[in-house]
Amino acid sequence: FLSGLFASHPPSQERVDANRKRAATLPGGELFRDRYLEHIALLKHDAPAYQKQKEAQAALKEEKPDQALALLEQALAIQPNEGSFWETRGHAWHQKKDLDKAEQSYTTAIQKTPNYFSPLLYRGMLRQQENNYAQAQTDLLASHALLPNPASAFYLGESYVAVGDTETAVQYYKQAAGSQGELGQLAQYKLAVLDLAQNPNKYISSRAYLGNDGYIKVAIKNDTPVTVGGITVQLLEMQDRYNASRQIPLQGKHQLNAGQRKDLPTKIGPFSGDAEAGDWRSDVATAKVVENL
Numbered sequence: 188f189l190s191g192l193f194a195s196h197p198p199s200q201e202r203v204d205a206n207r208k209r210a211a212t213l214p215g216g217e218l219f220r221d222r223y224l225e226h227i228a229l230l231k232h233d234a235p236a237y238q239k240q241k242e243a244q245a246a247l248k249e250e251k252p253d254q255a256l257a258l259l260e261q262a263l264a265i266q267p268n269e270g271s272f273w274e275t276r277g278h279a280w281h282q283k284k285d286l287d288k289a290e291q292s293y294t295t296a297i298q299k300t301p302n303y304f305s306p307l308l309y310r311g312m313l314r315q316q317e318n319n320y321a322q323a324q325t326d327l328l329a330s331h332a333l334l335p336n337p338a339s340a341f342y343l344g345e346s347y348v349a350v351g352d353t354e355t356a357v358q359y360y361k362q363a364a365g366s367q368g369e370l371g372q373l374a375q376y377k378l379a380v381l382d383l384a385q386n387p388n389k390y391i392s393s394r395a396y397l398g399n400d401g402y403i404k405v406a407i408k409n410d411t412p413v414t415v416g417g418i419t420v421q422l423l424e425m426q427d428r429y430n431a432s433r434q435i436p437l438q439g440k441h442q443l444n445a446g447q448r449k450d451l452p453t454k455i456g457p458f459s460g461d462a463e464a465g466d467w468r469s470d471v472a473t474a475k476v477v478e479n480l
Contacts, residue, residue, distance in 0.1 A: 236265035236266045236272070239259065240259065240271065243255040243258035243275055246258065247279060253283075270300030273296035274296040277291075286313060286316070289313055290310060304333040304336070304339070307329045308326070308336070311323045311329075312338075315349075320349045324347075327339050327343045340374075341360065341370055344374065344377060353381050357378060376411075379412075383415065383475065383476060384474070390415070391409055393405055397460070402452065403455040403456055405451040406450050407441065407449050409447050415442065416474075417474055417477070418441040418443065419439075419440055420469055421434050422437065422468070422469055423435075423470055424467055425466050437451060437453060439451075
């Protein structure tokens with residue numbers, strides 16, 4: 188950009204001479220070359236270690252934990268204080284199913300980088316795998332406090348389910364359920380299992396409307412990613428905005444696949460128009476998850 192600018196608008200020789208004279212009157216500066224070299228010396232020293240870690244991560248993707256461990260030994264010989272090297276080492280031991288050594292590596296990573304979320308997350312997940320729920324919660328809560336993320340939220344939900352605190356579990360599953368991918372779908376499923384029976388209307392939407400034949404119909408739709416069965420519906424005749432004068436259960440139990448809609452006929456009617464049928468509302472009374480992931 189500058190070269191193009193000067194090419195089209197070249198400075199005059201008079202301006203160049205004036206700038207040179209001005210520059211000669213200004214105080215001299217320092218380049219701080221030595222200070223710069225001193226600051227980048229550690230980065231240059233550690234660069235091969237980070238390359239070894241990168242190769243170790245590639246080895247783990249190919250499920251070669253022994254190769255990864257050998258590479259990480261080389262990285263740690265160069266820079267033993269880098270927490271991410273110890274965390275990756277924990278992944279390698281975990282892949283080898285040596286959970287004790289994996290936990291030791293994660294613990295060292297936490298000691299090296301106590302304010303970083305991921306080694307706490309992985310140690311918490313590992314402790315949960317070992318059914319050590321109290322210590323798992325401590326790690327996962329600490330990780331979530333440093334950086335709220337879907338993984339810590341999901342596994343916190345799991346840990347609270349394990350100790351019987353489903354109310355708290357639901358709150359964490361809700362946080363994880365908003366994420367994309369497999370973990371988000373699994374959180375939605377867990378959430379549906381826990382919360383759907385108590386609050387079916389949150390997951391199975393329903394709407395009463397006037398059919399072409401003049402009778403009330405009810406549209407129900409499964410808004411969850413799982414199959415839901417045991418769905419029962421009732422019609423409410425409203426006497427005002429908040430109170431129903433009577434409830435009429437509809438016969439039958441229904442099952443809906445994920446995202447499926449179904450229209451249910453009723454014997455309420457016939458009505459001449461929407462205004463006459465406008466006092467009727469629908470309500471999902473029961474529902475339960477019938478599909479396991």
